[in-house]
Amino acid sequence: MSAAFSFHVTARSGRARRGRMTLAHGVVETPAFMPVGTQAAVKGITLDQVAALDASIILANTYHLHVRPGDELIARAGGLHAFMGWTRPILTDSGGFQVFSLAGRRIVREDGVIFQSHLDGRQLSLSPESAADIQARLGSDIAMVFDECASGTCTRDEADAAMQRTLRWAARARARFEALSSGQVPDVPRATPGQAQFGIVQGGTHKDLRDRSIAGTVTVGFEAYAIGGLSVGEPPPVMYDIAGHTAAQLPEHAPRYLMGVGMPDDLVESVDRGIDLFDCVLPTRNARNGQLFTRHGPISIKNSQYATDAGPVDPECACTTCRHHSRAYLRHLYVAGEMSAAALNTVHNLHFYLDTMREIRKAIEFGRFDEFKREFLDSYSRRQPTERVTE
């Protein structure tokens, strides 16, 4: 176990858990949403703005930072926190997902993956060991194991093979992590001595494969467990079912992280199934495309109906965008191609996600998560019913 890492469940409401996760760079109150900062930057806004939104932890990406600017450069700068000027916790994804979704031609072998950089085509490789080394150099608070991500449309045999390989890689990743932690790899600097490592459960939508993945991953033993390979195209009820099935079998004492999820209602549904941690590009990516989340559902700010709308995006929202600017102004900025459109929209969407998590945590503390969930799902629609789509 990492000395710096701890997790305590402080309250429960049904299967929903209220917890406190202590990391090398600070405390994360769970359930928590982690804004995505792939390239050591949250797209659209500055880290000062991310901090002002009270995000307690952000993501960065091993694959992207290995490709550019390079983990050795970041290590020489003192690690990712010093390099970015971000003092709170950081989780680094291992790069498995990016290697299998973004990189050019790749060769998957038992020892690791050889692939082409999506930037310049140069040949690179990642393995359970090298991904652990890169994350040691980056000095994230949480390192993820390097996993094989089967595609959302793969066969059961492919899902099985990827899950089994992920299990074998998990054991190697943990061995390397422990070697790094105990100072047996002197040539790899560890920017954050108290780094924790999370395992990843795979197995697609096949419950028996998930079961075998859970058993194997827990046997290896990690500070916490992530559920990978969901939100890759399967219907939401399937995703909820597999997440719930998996979460229920993961150790009680460890945080559970549902990777890459999701829409606001996905967060509520998944907390209800015992999930503690989330990350997703939706609030930031959709902000840049003009989609803004409200308690009643998303709206598309570029829609002409907002051209003369003097009200805020969401009258119930306390974010600086809603307090200072009208829908009409946000639409103007978007249509005029002003960068501040992306910034203001991103502030609003991240505030919406982070505020939803604050409400979720409060509801669990008061033992009324069921009631919160019912109210949330009653008012939230993935499709804004009053919206006339004109462009």
Added chain:
Amino acid sequence: MSAAFSFHVTARSGRARRGRMTLAHGVVETPAFMPVGTQAAVKGITLDQVAALDASIILANTYHLHVRPGDELIARAGGLHAFMGWTRPILTDSGGFQVFSLAGRRIVREDGVIFQSHLDGRQLSLSPESAADIQARLGSDIAMVFDECASGTCTRDEADAAMQRTLRWAARARARFEALSSGQVPDVPRATPGQAQFGIVQGGTHKDLRDRSIAGTVTVGFEAYAIGGLSVGEPPPVMYDIAGHTAAQLPEHAPRYLMGVGMPDDLVESVDRGIDLFDCVLPTRNARNGQLFTRHGPISIKNSQYATDAGPVDPECACTTCRHHSRAYLRHLYVAGEMSAAALNTVHNLHFYLDTMREIRKAIEFGRFDEFKREFLDSYSRRQPTERVTE
């Protein structure tokens, strides 16, 4: 005279003036630099960030806002301040410069200019009267007269003709402004009752034309006087000479605004010649291109020499970018195409400009502007001497 407008010179140091300009939405301490917010947005950052930089006044543009989203829409929103969510003073440029530099095919007639929108080619027109009306609807604190901007390479005869037309238009613009102010144009709403109107002196680099323009413009009579038609390609010494020659003949009691200027050393040289107000796109535009201003001159953050540079852009700078981030991180963001590169660079450059103006004001108050100027020009070089240009 506008009831809301006043200007008092509070200290002098040589020809440099320290003043206080009171506008409908607040006080501007002069000499002042006004960040450019052409489309009702300062490019690269949010208005909250502009306010945090302590900008006391920003520019917006009549031409651009007339084209999109339209001044009538903004009037219905309660004027530009309400539309943008910006409570401090705003100066609107009249659109003359944009009509002559940006718009498509145009026909200049004595009554006004017919031109094509740069966005969609539709036919539009501006005249001294309509530019005043648009600015009344926008409700800026300071409206500029609609002027004819001769190109930087025009003949003396062309400069003369444009200057003379600008004079005739100035009289019409003032008459319309006064009619608007006294409620004689009931169909044009005035979003800011205490709006002031500034005249513009033209005449290119010809001192005798400038003299006639000054005399004519002052005879019409405005709350303040701007110097247009400079910083359009002439050498800096010529610009300083014409600015100084013009400023010396403008009324003592009125602010003097040198339009579109300039580089940091231009500001210092021009204050030394009696200028009170400036605007320029350089700090914001150059920020987006990776050029950052320092007390020793500009640096290009994309330069590879900064890849591993752990120091701030400018060790003497107190901006949030310099306090929180290294040159290496800023270079990474720029190279990786992250939007926050533009935001962080813009915060730094605007802080540099606004802080230079704060130092200028302090130097004048202490009667040591000459010393400040000497020190500034000794340390500042338009070309960073230590910079190796590698890309």
